[in-house]
Amino acid sequence: MKHLLSTRDLDRATAISILDVALDMAALGTRDVKKLPALRGKTIVNLFYEDSTRTRISFEAAEKRLSADVINFSAKGSSVSKGESLKDTAQTLDAMGIDAVVVRHSSSGAPHLLAHSGWLDVPIVNAGDGTHEHPTQALLDAFTLRESMFDDDARGKGLDGLNIVIVGDILHSRVARSNIWLLATLGANVTVVAPPTLTPPGIETWPVRLSHSLDDALEAAPDAVMMLRIQSERMKAAFFPNAREYAKFWGLTAARYRKLGESTIIMHPGPMNRGLEISGEAADSPQSVILKQVTNGVFVRMAVLFTVLTGAKGDVHE
Amino acid sequence: MYMSNEILITGANIMGEATADILVRDGVITAVGAKLEAPEARIIDAKGLIALPGLVDLHTHLREPGFEQSETVLTGSRAAAAGGFTTVFAMANTSPVADNAGVVEQVKRLGDEAGYVTVRPIGAVTVGLAGETLADLGSMATSRAQVSVFSDDGKCVHDSLLMRRAMEYVKTFGGVIAQHAQDPRLTIDAQMNEGEVSSRLGLNGWPAVAEESIIARDVLLAEHIGSRLHICHLSTAGSVEIIRWAKARGIAVTVEVTPHHLLLTDDLAENYDARFKVNPPLRTAADVQALRAAVADGTIDIVATDHAPHPHDTKDCEWDQASFGMVGLESALPIVNTTLVSTGLLSWSDVARVMSQAPAQIGSLEGNRALTVGEVADIVLFDPSTSREWSTDDVVSRSKNTPFSGITLAGSVVHTIRHGYLTVTDGLLVDEKVVAEAGGFRG
Numbered sequence: 022m023k024h025l026l027s028t029r030d031l032d033r034a035t036a037i038s039i040l041d042v043a044l045d046m047a048a049l050g051t052r053d054v055k056k057l058p059a060l061r062g063k064t065i066v067n068l069f070y071e072d073s074t075r076t077r078i079s080f081e082a083a084e085k086r087l088s089a090d091v092i093n094f095s096a097k098g099s100s101v102s103k104g105e106s107l108k109d110t111a112q113t114l115d116a117m118g119i120d121a122v123v124v125r126h127s128s129s130g131a132p133h134l135l136a137h138s139g140w141l142d143v144p145i146v147n148a149g150d151g152t153h154e155h156p157t158q159a160l161l162d163a164f165t166l167r168e169s170m171f172d173d174d175a176r177g178k179g180l181d182g183l184n185i186v187i188v189g190d191i192l193h194s195r196v197a198r199s200n201i202w203l204l205a206t207l208g209a210n211v212t213v214v215a216p217p218t219l220t221p222p223g224i225e226t227w228p229v230r231l232s233h234s235l236d237d238a239l240e241a242a243p244d245a246v247m248m249l250r251i252q253s254e255r256m257k258a259a260f261f262p263n264a265r266e267y268a269k270f271w272g273l274t275a276a277r278y279r280k281l282g283e284s285t286i287i288m289h290p291g292p293m294n295r296g297l298e299i300s301g302e303a304a305d306s307p308q309s310v311i312l313k314q315v316t317n318g319v320f321v322r323m324a325v326l327f328t329v330l331t332g333a334k335g336d337v338h339e
Numbered sequence: 340m341y342m343s344n345e346i347l348i349t350g351a352n353i354m355g356e357a358t359a360d361i362l363v364r365d366g367v368i369t370a371v372g373a374k375l376e377a378p379e380a381r382i383i384d385a386k387g388l389i390a391l392p393g394l395v396d397l398h399t400h401l402r403e404p405g406f407e408q409s410e411t412v413l414t415g416s417r418a419a420a421a422g423g424f425t426t427v428f429a430m431a432n433t434s435p436v437a438d439n440a441g442v443v444e445q446v447k448r449l450g451d452e453a454g455y456v457t458v459r460p461i462g463a464v465t466v467g468l469a470g471e472t473l474a475d476l477g478s479m480a481t482s483r484a485q486v487s488v489f490s491d492d493g494k495c496v497h498d499s500l501l502m503r504r505a506m507e508y509v510k511t512f513g514g515v516i517a518q519h520a521q522d523p524r525l526t527i528d529a530q531m532n533e534g535e536v537s538s539r540l541g542l543n544g545w546p547a548v549a550e551e552s553i554i555a556r557d558v559l560l561a562e563h564i565g566s567r568l569h570i571c572h573l574s575t576a577g578s579v580e581i582i583r584w585a586k587a588r589g590i591a592v593t594v595e596v597t598p599h600h601l602l603l604t605d606d607l608a609e610n611y612d613a614r615f616k617v618n619p620p621l622r623t624a625a626d627v628q629a630l631r632a633a634v635a636d637g638t639i640d641i642v643a644t645d646h647a648p649h650p651h652d653t654k655d656c657e658w659d660q661a662s663f664g665m666v667g668l669e670s671a672l673p674i675v676n677t678t679l680v681s682t683g684l685l686s687w688s689d690v691a692r693v694m695s696q697a698p699a700q701i702g703s704l705e706g707n708r709a710l711t712v713g714e715v716a717d718i719v720l721f722d723p724s725t726s727r728e729w730s731t732d733d734v735v736s737r738s739k740n741t742p743f744s745g746i747t748l749a750g751s752v753v754h755t756i757r758h759g760y761l762t763v764t765d766g767l768l769v770d771e772k773v774v775a776e777a778g779g780f781r782g
Contacts (some may be wrong), residue, residue: 108655129659134656138655151541151542222538
């Protein structure tokens, strides 16, 4: 795997191998000295064209634990705001001799362009592009699901037969897309719950079951329910009437949470709109793995960077 | 160059119907028949070549004035001649906008000076293409540019009342409104055809209904006020159905389709290669089939290129930052040959109709474009037997944003004759000075 651009083109073996490497990374995380020299001497650029404190910090933590040199490049503090093209930025980074680029961009496909336009020849890791994909989020979600379901027996396993419900703005969500492809590849059954306005055209060709009733979907006692962040600008564009109505029909309210069986875990990619798509009671409940997702994010990103930069297929021996 | 004003084309296959010689003198076809003799004439051996009346493009962006880094009237005229065109209608979205007599007269003059094709400026419908107040429609019509087609192309005349008034008003001088059918509210920040591919790629969708709803509205308006209406670059199967219905009712609507909508599909966006970004967007394979069938059965009247040159940098970037549009003059006839003639959907006389006679009629040009005695000698000689992988080397436009690179296209333009003089010979453009002089001589 040279790049990680999407989960759609990730085969099952590669996906499981990344999750297994992440297990090794997690094991390191329990030691006193958490740092591994695996990427010593490698320079990784975090090229962030879009604000994202959480994802950037998670990548930065992953890079530093692997002993890489880290350069943070955010659009606001760079020549991008003066109108430098992606191509020029890419060629500039190439000329500086960097070893990998982690890119977040508001334009769908920007990581694909970096990987395939010949502007630079280093591994590209997609940290979220437009409304396209966010593959490391999906991998950390899969890791968290595996951990929750199989505990110490997770290694080598997929997510076969698990029932996962994804709720919210599927149309604009790169997290949803990456999760749908990866969960399908790993054998899970995915149900998508969204208002028709936020359902992507052509979803009937995707490997999911579509429902417009959150109550029906939760009634089936899924193994996990994944709530997506809803952005307030969607309201202005008439995708739904108002926040109150969104919460009532599509939110994991306290009432819905209380009816949920204990075996259903609650996930959210963050940052949460408490009281909108998820109630505080659900977010802070024992079933919530939201903070575990954050913890695992570092391990999974370590595994991804390790894999693309060393070409390793699963071993992390020092 | 030859001193003679005569060209003798020998053994041409005239619109696929009969083999004959064509004698051209002083800009006019003077004889058509077997074994013609003209000792002074320049001889063109047209054995195996299809002779068609010079092509007429009702939808070209020449970009001048204002966007000369993309194209000029001269460079666009050369691209047109290379594609077998002898007349192009130049769209109004220049800077300044062609919304007054001054700009359209300037564009016409530049075309006359270049001499490769007849350049007929299209006038804007509304001032500055802003969709708010009518442009100087009458002044443009009665100017030296003789504007007969009006369009805000690139933007839709979306205000129903303004569209009605424009269609009514241009009846004064026999003009027609060419509508870019796109509901702006349904296509906010739209990037590509709305469907499974756009959803997967995370690109905002441009739904078919945004085109179809405007076409439906406008054919009803045209019927209500008894006006002509022309629809630019129709792109969906649903639009074809609406036009079929409108024509059956006797509504005076004409329709164009572009070569790229006859060949390419929306899945080409998969690699985020912005050469495939165009407005209206590439649609599905089912739409492509419906469009081809609609040309074959006459529901679609003409093929027009929507030749839209853009500098490399505005295509070599993120998809949502890239410009809409693709060049198409040079490749139009090979694509029509590949998609419609080779497939048995059109005869060569049909090609003459959809690429020359019908667009001329919609644009109120003089002449019959029939390759008969007395007609102006606008002729293209096309070799349908060749086949090549298209590349940017085949593009003579100032901009190279062709989406057809790597696609095998059948046939090539060998000679183009405009007003009795060669603009392209043996597949090569004739020198600028020679053409300008010939054009000045014969006007």
